[in-house]
Amino acid sequence: MEDCSSTHFILGNDYLIIYGIDLLKKKDRYFTIWDNKNQKFVFSPFKSQIKVKRVLPVNLELEKLKSEQSNKAEISLHLTDKQESKISALLYDHKEAFASDKEPLGAIVAHEVDIILNIERPYPPLLRRPAYPASPK
Template sequence: MKTKPNRGKGYTAGNSCITEVVIDNKPTKLLLDPGAFCSCVVNKVSPVSLELEKFKSEQLNEAEISLHLSDKKEIELSALLYYHKEAFASDKEPLGAIIGHEVDIILNIERPYPPLLRRPAYPASPKSREYLEIDIKELLELGVIRKVGHNEEVEITTPVRVVWHNGKSGMVWYFRALNTYTVPDRY
């Protein structure tokens, strides 16, 4: 940032409260308090990335960032998340459906599968069932799960339990039995 003409600092005194500065080769007016005498220093101005601000408002609006981070660290964290934004789910590539990163589960057993892989649903309270239906509807809309037709045979089922934390519900999928019969991958 530099003043116009090229001096390196901008001064104002008396009743004048607007000075013109150049930031990234663009003239910009800077408003100062009337009667103030000050200088504008380059290292106190950070460029604002409109894309980063859009990412923060759209993608990080529900994120809870630690209050113990300094402003500088919070900005660095936001920039890091923005830089790696393709690692996260989006509207076009929802959770569990990242294009190019599909997962094939290979079992180490053949049909017929053991009864351990065909578990009945856990009982749920009416309150838990209500939230379970909301979560299932969301997963269906995201394409993470699909409905099974009435004549479609399902050989492997996984029970789900609803857990509560701080008044919020969450589903816990019981994959221990399935993991027992899954061929491990490199991850």
């Protein structure tokens, strides 16, 4: 069900009582909100169709990531909102592949980095070379 229009809603008795919906055709059809029975809201007399869209589940962590990274990230202006959300979802799904302040690249399991600095002789060939070439005399 992608998009649909609705002209009728089916409500249970508890909603009818809570919202004070008057189903009898007295003077006007009205509803009230909670215990405030003095203020009545009238249903509009004309028929209009209400567009109902499919509600997608919201991933709170993804929304938090978008809000935190929105000022740092530069996303192309040529992308549509749908394309931006797909990119954000893809980055969120593979977030383990990226380094962060709390988790540098060496902290990722199976991507450990061991760097050994050798300061003992014999030096590797690139370190034996002088930093600057000798000036011609």
